[in-house]
Amino acid sequence: MKKRLYLELENCIGCRSCLAACTQCGGHEERNRNYVYDVNPLVNRQTMPLMCLHCVNPACARSCPAQAIQIHETGAVLSALVEKCIGCQNCTIACPYGIPKFDTEQNLMYKCDLCIDRSKDGIPPMCASVCPTNTLQWLTDEEIEAKQKQFNLDNGKWVTSMPYLEGETNVRVNLPGILQGVTKLF
C-alpha cells in the first residue's frame, strides 16, 4: 500500500527532531537535509518545517544538465548521483522551495530522498517516524482522504498541490489554520 509523507504545519513546535533524525538515516552521511523555520521569532513561537515536497515534475531534476537527479519508482526525488553531479548548483536555484543543499567540499548537491532505503519498503522516513507532534506523518491515500474530510475548510485550499503551488507534489501539505474548521464538542 503506497504511503505518502503528509504535513500538518499547525502542529509544529519547532523541536527540530526531524532534522536530528534526518542525520540518523543510513544513507544521509549524518547531514540533515531539510529545514525548520521560526515564522516570526520576535513575536511568537510559531515554527514550520520546510521539507522536500517530492514534486511529480521536479524543477530540480528538470534543471539538471547532467541528469544527476533521479526519480525513484515510488515518486521520491533522489539526492544527486555522486558520479553524475557536476556541482553546477542549477537545482538549488531551480527549486521553488530552496530544498537542495550544496556541499562545496565534495562539489555535490544533496537533498531529501525520503529515506529511500526505508520508504521503498514501506518503512516511514526517519523524520516522520520521530516527529513528536504528528506534524510529519506517513499515511496511505485513504488516511489522507479521511483527514481531508475531517478538516473541511471552506476555502478549498486544503492541500498544497495543483493549482495552488508550483505543481503536483507527492508530499501532501496541510496549511496552517486547519483548526478553524473543527466543531467544538461543547
Place this chain on the structure above:
Amino acid sequence: MQMDNFRNERDQYFKEIDNLNHPNETLVKTHCSYCAMQCGMNLRVKTKTNKIIGVEPRYDWPVTLGKMCPKGVTAYQQVNNKDRLLKPLIRDDQSLKGTTNGFREASWDEAYDLIVKKFTELQENYGKDSLSVYSGVSMTNEKCYLTGKFARVGLQTRYIDYNGRFCMASAAGGLNRSLGIDRGSTIPWTDIQDTDCIFLAGSNTAECHPTMMFRVWAIQERGGYVIVADPRETPVARRADLHLDLRPGTDLALANGIVNLLIQKGHIDEEFIKNHSNGFEDTKELVKQFTPEYTSAITGVAPEKIIRAAEIYGKAPNAIVMFARGIEQQIKGVDNVSGYTNMALVTGKIGRAKSGVATITGQGNGQGGREHGQKADALPGYRKIANPDHVKYISKVWGIEPEEMPKEGVSAFEMFGLMEQKTIRALYLLCSNPAVSAPDQNYVREQLKNLDFMVCVDFFLSESAEFADVVLPTTTWAEDEGTTTNVEGRIIKINQAQMPLGESKPDWQIQVELTERMGRGKYFSHLKTSEDIFNELRVASKGGTADYYGVTWEKIDKQDGVFWPCKDENDPGTPRLFLDKKFNHPDGRAKIFALPYRPSAEEPDEEYPLRLTTGRVVYHYLSGNQTRRIQFLRDMCPEPFVEVHPETAAKYNIDHEELVRLYTRRGETTYQVKITEAIRKDTVFVPYHWGHEKSINLLTIGALDPYSRMPEFKTCAAQIEKLKIKKVQ
C-alpha cells in the same frame, strides 16, 4: 483479570511497522536516558564490535510509538562520546577545587583505598553522620534503591537526599496530601487524546515532554479544549484554546479562583464530594474571596479568561489536570499541587478513564527514584523513617537491627547548610550536578569547596566533579540494565546495548565494592546483578504504598510495562487509580484543601522590578552535562539567553541580541537578549542548562517550600542593566 494474556492497552495510534535492519547490526530495545516520557527506542549496535552506532525508532512502544525529541534521537551519542571518563581520577591538591585542573588517572584500587581511608577517618573523628550522599533519579530503580541502602547500611549515615527536591518533591507532597498516594498520574498516557479538556499548569509541554504533544493536539482535532497556564506563550500555549498568562508565583490564586467559579456556577459533583472527599465546606468558604476580579488582580490574568477556563473545565465531560515544575518549584509548590488537584476533586473528574490528575515528571526515573528510599525521610516502597513499623520491616529485609537504622536526614538544599556548619564533612555525589542545578550557586559552590572530602561519580567531568577529590567513572544508561518507572507510573525495562566503556562501572557495582572495603560487605555482597537488586527491591517494597512485589522483568517485557501498585504474581498492575473511588487516606476519601494564598519569597520592588523565571529549552536536559556535549543539540542551542518582552526592552533601551547584565540580590551574569512578545512584560526568562558564569542559578533564590523543601526556582526579583558592549561577534 486473566494474567496469561494481559497486555497494557494499545490505542488508535498503534501500527505494526517493521524496523529497518541494517546488515551486521543488532537492534536493542530500550528507552531514552532523559525525561520521564521514557520514549521507546532501539539502539543500533555493531554486532562484531559491540559499539552503539545509532538509533532506530521503536514503533511498538505503546506510549510513544517510535516518536522521539531531538534529545532522544541523539541520546546514544553520549555513550562513546570523547568526553567520557574512562578511569578513576584523583586530585591531591585541594587548592585546585572548583577547577578542572590537577586530576590524575588512578586505578580503582587506589581510588577505593583513598575513599575508604578518608571516610573512615572522618567518621572516627566526627561521627557517622559526617558523611553524606547526594543522589539523583536519572538512573534505574535498582540504583536508586541501592543508593538508599548504601547510605544507611553501607556508610551508616542519616544524610542522604536527592535531586528530586529540585524536581518532583512538591508534586509528591501535594498528591500525597490530596489523594493519599504519590503516583504521578492517575491515568495512563494513552488516555490523553480521548479527553475533552486538558488543563496544563506550569508545563512547557512542547519543549519538556515533546512526545506527548501529538496526544494533546489530538484533543483539539476532536473538538476538545487545551488550556495552558504559563507566564510565557510557550509552543503549547500558542495553539491553546485559552492561555492564562499569569505572573510567576501566583498559581495558587488562579487555582482558587477557578475552584470558586466551578462551585459558584454549579459544575461540582455533589455525590462525589459527599461520598468520596473531605474538606469541601472549608474550601468553598476560603475560595469565595477569589472572585475573577480579585484573582485577576493577583495573577494578572484577565477576569474573562479565568471565567472561560472554569466554564470549559466545568462543562467538559472528561478532563485532565496536569502540572509540572512551573507550579511546583515555588515556596508554595505543594499548595499549588493541591490547589489544582481541587479542580478535579470538586468536579469529581478523577478515578475514571480519560479524567484525572497528573504531574508531568521531569527526570527519567523521577517517579521510581522517589519511591525507594533515596529521600531523607523515606524507605523503600514509599515507607517512612518516622514510622517504627516501616523501619522494622526494612531493617529485616536489610538484615540490620531497627536501632541501627539512621534517623531522618535533611533535604538536598539543606545539606549545603550542614556543609557550611561542618556537620557534613564529606560528600558522595552521584547522578546529579548541583554546581549547576541548585539555586543560589555562589553559596552552593562555596559549600562544595568547604568540604573536607568529596567523591563524584559521573560519566562526564561535570561542573560538580570540579569540586571533587576523587571522580569515579560510571556507565551511561545504555551500558547497564534495570528498570525505571515512567511518567505514568509504568515500570519499564532499560536494556544493556554495549559493554561498559573503558574502566567505567555501573553505580550499583561501585557501591557494592565500596561497602565490601568498608567492612559492610555482608549486607551487599549477595547482589551480583542488577536483577538481584530488583528482586530485593520487590521484597523491600512489598506491602508499601509503591508496591512492586508482583513486578518481574519478565512481566514488564510481556505486558509492555507494569503499572504499580502490583502486589503479587497474578496482579497485572494498576493502569488507572481510584476506579473504585477509594483514595489512599485511611478513611478512603480524597482531601479537598482550603489553601490561603501567600506571596512568593521575593516579590518585585523598586530596586528589582522584574520577575525572573527559569526553565528548559527542547535541546537540553537538566544541567546540560549530557546534552551540551552533543553536537546537534549544541548547534541548535549553544548558549543561554534572556527572554524579554519588546515593551520592557524598550524601557531599558536594549535590542534583540544585545548583551545585558542580569542581576538579583544573590548574583549576576551576562546574557544575550532574545526579544519576544511571547512573555509577560513584567517577567524575564532564562534557561538553566549552563554552568560556571553562565548559570542562571547564580541568581535564583534558595527559599524552600515548608513541606517539600523544594527551592523557588520559578520566581524571584531581578533587574536588568544595559551594557556598553553592543553585540558578541
